[in-house]
Amino acid sequence: MKITAADVIVTSPDRNFVTLKITTDEGITGLGDGTLNGRELAVASYLADHVVPLLIGRDPHRIEDTWQFLYRSAYWRRGPVTMAAIAAVDVALWDIKAKAAGMPLYQLLGGASRNGIMAYGHASGRDLPELFDSIRQHLEQGYRSIRVQTSVPGVNAVYGVAAQSTDGLRYDYEPARRAPLPAEEDWDTRAYLRHLPGVFEAVRNEFGPELPLLHDGHHRMTPIQAAKLGKELEPYDLFWLEDCTPAENQEALRLVRQHTTTPLAIGEVFNTVWDYQTLISEQLIDYVRSAVTHTGGITAMRKLLDYAAQYQIKSGIHGPTDISPVGMAAALHLDLAIHNFGIQEYMRHGAATNEVFRQSFTFTDGYLHPGEQPGLGVELDEEAAARFPYQQAYLPFSRLKDGTVHDW
Ligand code: KDG
Numbered sequence: 001m002k003i004t005a006a007d008v009i010v011t012s013p014d015r016n017f018v019t020l021k022i023t024t025d026e027g028i029t030g031l032g033d034g035t036l037n038g039r040e041l042a043v044a045s046y047l048a049d050h051v052v053p054l055l056i057g058r059d060p061h062r063i064e065d066t067w068q069f070l071y072r073s074a075y076w077r078r079g080p081v082t083m084a085a086i087a088a089v090d091v092a093l094w095d096i097k098a099k100a101a102g103m104p105l106y107q108l109l110g111g112a113s114r115n116g117i118m119a120y121g122h123a124s125g126r127d128l129p130e131l132f133d134s135i136r137q138h139l140e141q142g143y144r145s146i147r148v149q150t151s152v153p154g155v156n157a158v159y160g161v162a163a164q165s166t167d168g169l170r171y172d173y174e175p176a177r178r179a180p181l182p183a184e185e186d187w188d189t190r191a192y193l194r195h196l197p198g199v200f201e202a203v204r205n206e207f208g209p210e211l212p213l214l215h216d217g218h219h220r221m222t223p224i225q226a227a228k229l230g231k232e233l234e235p236y237d238l239f240w241l242e243d244c245t246p247a248e249n250q251e252a253l254r255l256v257r258q259h260t261t262t263p264l265a266i267g268e269v270f271n272t273v274w275d276y277q278t279l280i281s282e283q284l285i286d287y288v289r290s291a292v293t294h295t296g297g298i299t300a301m302r303k304l305l306d307y308a309a310q311y312q313i314k315s316g317i318h319g320p321t322d323i324s325p326v327g328m329a330a331a332l333h334l335d336l337a338i339h340n341f342g343i344q345e346y347m348r349h350g351a352a353t354n355e356v357f358r359q360s361f362t363f364t365d366g367y368l369h370p371g372e373q374p375g376l377g378v379e380l381d382e383e384a385a386a387r388f389p390y391q392q393a394y395l396p397f398s399r400l401k402d403g404t405v406h407d408w
């Protein structure tokens, strides 16, 4: 089999997505996701200008060789743009291989290790009544694990609180904003640290001890602040505390870990196994948060998660709406196959996205399943995609009260 064409499709149904479609001389096609929120066109150019010419004529079955060739022959290594581009190629090749085999992709990864994939959804509210309503809505939609994000008194706009998006410019389901400039948000870590434990106490009192609860600190704390929060949240038995510090400093997690038994999840902004080397080998985290889309695809994620498994660290694959249905499907096949599965993030895409990307996965009683179609189980409707051209969009950023830029 030979690759005869590779097309980069940028579409913006509910938000921007970058999709690579690889076509072969046997008529089998494969899809890969290369979406990098707020920097989509950089990946589209990396693919179209630098990678597509290298793919034509290659044997699509040589997935490992193609991965190593793209990673090593570029000379310049790692980074979110490069690794998203490699991921798009890798996932499209796995899609082709599985379609050629006539099997759903998870079968090629070793077959199912479980019946379904436990997923968590994003509940949020400006105050407790609104937060409780949001949790109830998620339970009604079938979620059995819930991420809890809340406003902080004195702070106008907080990451993850959907009801605060009142400017009409944000996407429905995530914080990026269709506009020529990023939105500015405010932040006060001390106010957040005072407020959050009380919110979790109230949620536990209302919803009982069994419901798995998660929280995302979104990189905003120093190590000692994160240690304090982790310790104060211990009575509320979190499933995980995510991104408590900006973890490009892996050593910072040693300090957090010394002080708290709250499980820690990190890695949605990482893109290779090297970003986790200290975190995994010293058992400083409990869950790997990388996205298949941002970490070099299934080939690289499988190796990363196998490495994590040696240290009893589990998966918690990134699955917000900026991961396209193609990237989500790739995650679901991997989730089903690996032994050290932990949990899968699942935000719902909007109706327009579901029209562009036809999917075969199911969500029943808290569990996702990728379905039994050969390949990934996702089809791209290119005519529908063409109706939604790219729109410039940015993630917000934060400033402290005195005007200092802070981690968003
Ligand atoms: O593009 C940025 C989002 O993917 C990120 O803000 C979402 O933190 C996030 C999460 O945990 O889903």
Ligand code: MG
Pocket: 216, 218, 242, 243, 268
């Ligand atoms: Mg996060």
